[in-house]
Amino acid sequence: MNVYRKTPWKGGWFVGDFEPSAYRTKEFEVCYKVHTKGEEWPKHYHKVATEINYLMRGTMMVQGKKLEAGDVFILGPGEVADPEFLEDCELIVIKTPSLIGDKYPVK
Secondary structure, eight states: OOOOOOOOOOGGGGEEESSSBBOSSSSSSEEEEEEEEETTHHHHHHOEEEEEEEEEEEEEEEEEEEEEEEEEEEEEOOOOOEEEEEOOOEEEEEEOOOOOOOEOOOO
């Protein structure tokens, strides 16, 4: 068994085809992320990857839809992520495949 304590994961991402990672794979990425109420997050999309998001705590808006704790929302390739954090939020994010550089800003 490997145990990772207080590892400085980049942006909360701890599984995927990057370092540091607890488990390196090209198949998918996993992230645990906390966003504060009103936090600015850049609008973006992925050309290849699909992103599966589980909102564990809080409320937020994405693509004009209000999401609440317990909701799962999936953004496919080309769909814009434009989050607005209405409360402090905790998310688990899974992105597949793990592909560095597949994040494009929306102006």
